Amino acid sequence: MTAMVLSWFFMGLIAAFSSARLYKALKGTEWKENTYKTSFMFPGISFAIFFVLNALIWGQGSSGAVPLGTMFVLVCLWLGISVPLVFVGSYLGFKKPVIEDPVKTNKIPRQVPKQPWYLKPIFSMLVRGILPFGVIFIEFFFVLTSIWLNQFYYIVRYLFIALVILIITCAETTIILCYFHLRGEDYNWWWRAYLTAGSSALYLFLYSVFYFFTKLEITKFVSCLLYFGYMLIASYAFFVLTGTIGFYTCLWFVWKIYSSLKID
Known part of the structure; x- marks a missing residue:
C-alpha cells in the first residue's frame, strides 16, 4: 500500500511531462489549464469519492475508517509533493521542441461525409468496448472475490498476462475502428479513440453490479454505498487506463500511415 501511494504521488512528474508534450503537439496553448487538470482531475475526483465513503464509515463508528490524521497526511503529500512535481x-x-506533424494539413476543416450506421459514435464505441472487457472479466471475477469475500488470490502471473492481452486488445480494436473512419474520410478520431477503448469501463462497472446481486449478501445501506463507491473509483481508473492506451495507439497508427505518404 505504501508503494502504491508513493508511486501515485511521484508519477505526477511523468504524467505532467507526457501530458504537456502531447498537448503541445496538438497545438494547445492553455498550458496552465492543462497542468491544473493533470494535477487535480483524476486524483481530485478519486479522493473526493474516497473522502465521502470514509466519512460514511466514520459515521458508523467503524474501526475500518481511515483516521483523520492519515487523511490529512495524504492531502499534504498530494499538495506538497505530487502537485509541485x-x-x-x-x-x-x-x-x-514541439513534435512536428508528418504532413501538412489544411487549416480549413473539410466536410465529413455521412457515415454508415455501424460507424455511428455511440454504437461503435459501445460495441467495441465489449472486447477489452471480455479479455479480463474472468480475472476480474477472482479479483472481486479476493477483495470482497476475503479469499486469497495466488495466480498473479495470469493477471499480468491478462493485462498484456488487455493492452493488445485495446490497441487493435481502436486501430481497426480508426482505420474504418479514415477510410470514410472522417478525421475526428481523437476522442473517439479514447472513448472506444475507455467504454470497457462501463461494462466493468455493470459487471460489478451483477456480482453484487449474485455473489454478495450485503444488506446495510452504508455497506452498499461503500461497495459501489469503490467500484466506481476502480471503473474510473480503468476508463483512464484503457482510454489512454486506445488514444496513444491510434496516434501512433495515424502518425505511421501519414509519415509513409510521398507527396511531391
Missing part, C-alpha cells in the same frame, strides 16, 4: 514535469514538457 506535476508543475515541474509540465514545465519540462513544454520546454521540449
Whole structure:
C-alpha cells in the first residue's frame, strides 16, 4: 500500500511531462489549464469519492475508517509533493521542441461525409468496448472475490498476462475502428479513440453490479454505498487506463500511415 501511494504521488512528474508534450503537439496553448487538470482531475475526483465513503464509515463508528490524521497526511503529500512535481514535469514538457506533424494539413476543416450506421459514435464505441472487457472479466471475477469475500488470490502471473492481452486488445480494436473512419474520410478520431477503448469501463462497472446481486449478501445501506463507491473509483481508473492506451495507439497508427505518404 505504501508503494502504491508513493508511486501515485511521484508519477505526477511523468504524467505532467507526457501530458504537456502531447498537448503541445496538438497545438494547445492553455498550458496552465492543462497542468491544473493533470494535477487535480483524476486524483481530485478519486479522493473526493474516497473522502465521502470514509466519512460514511466514520459515521458508523467503524474501526475500518481511515483516521483523520492519515487523511490529512495524504492531502499534504498530494499538495506538497505530487502537485509541485506535476508543475515541474509540465514545465519540462513544454520546454521540449514541439513534435512536428508528418504532413501538412489544411487549416480549413473539410466536410465529413455521412457515415454508415455501424460507424455511428455511440454504437461503435459501445460495441467495441465489449472486447477489452471480455479479455479480463474472468480475472476480474477472482479479483472481486479476493477483495470482497476475503479469499486469497495466488495466480498473479495470469493477471499480468491478462493485462498484456488487455493492452493488445485495446490497441487493435481502436486501430481497426480508426482505420474504418479514415477510410470514410472522417478525421475526428481523437476522442473517439479514447472513448472506444475507455467504454470497457462501463461494462466493468455493470459487471460489478451483477456480482453484487449474485455473489454478495450485503444488506446495510452504508455497506452498499461503500461497495459501489469503490467500484466506481476502480471503473474510473480503468476508463483512464484503457482510454489512454486506445488514444496513444491510434496516434501512433495515424502518425505511421501519414509519415509513409510521398507527396511531391
